[in-house]
Amino acid sequence: MKSRSPVPAGAPTFTISELAKEFALTTRAIRFYEDCGLVSPRRAGSARVYGERERVRIKLILRGKRLGLSLAEIGELLDLYEVARNERAQLSKFLQLLGERRGRLLQQKEDIDATLAEIEGLERECRRRLKGQESRAEPASPQASD
Numbered sequence: 001m002k003s004r005s006p007v008p009a010g011a012p013t014f015t016i017s018e019l020a021k022e023f024a025l026t027t028r029a030i031r032f033y034e035d036c037g038l039v040s041p042r043r044a045g046s047a048r049v050y051g052e053r054e055r056v057r058i059k060l061i062l063r064g065k066r067l068g069l070s071l072a073e074i075g076e077l078l079d080l081y082e083v084a085r086n087e088r089a090q091l092s093k094f095l096q097l098l099g100e101r102r103g104r105l106l107q108q109k110e111d112i113d114a115t116l117a118e119i120e121g122l123e124r125e126c127r128r129r130l131k132g133q134e135s136r137a138e139p140a141s142p143q144a145s146d
Contacts, residue, residue: 014050016041023058033061038075068101 020027033039034048039057041048057078064074077097080090 012052014055016048016050019050019055019058022055023062025058025062030058033058033071036071036075038071038078067098068105069097073097 014022016027016030019025020030030039034041038061039050039054041050041054043049060078061071061074064077065071069077077090077094080093081087083089
């Protein structure tokens, strides 16, 4: 990822702990996103200083993950905005990724529906067989004691 320019004076900044708390993440997860090049905080000595840009990027990363996008796909979307500085390329790519994701989910839904139907059939068969065994079961006779 590119080096960051200084935050404008008066712009909000955040610590890694503040962002972790806000988004219910671990600081390790945020550092992982940094290692992946998805966020790039500035440094003040050894401390990471996050601006609004990184805060928004973390929010978008989490949204992409909820949608089932890979970190590579999320990074591609974020980078498209950085390069073009407009949303057109980003939105076009996002639509493509959403279509692919929808297709995968619909296939999974179809597979789940088929599996559920098979389970229901097996449950009916097991119940039928148990009921048949119950009707054939002979009553237990009391044993004589010596």
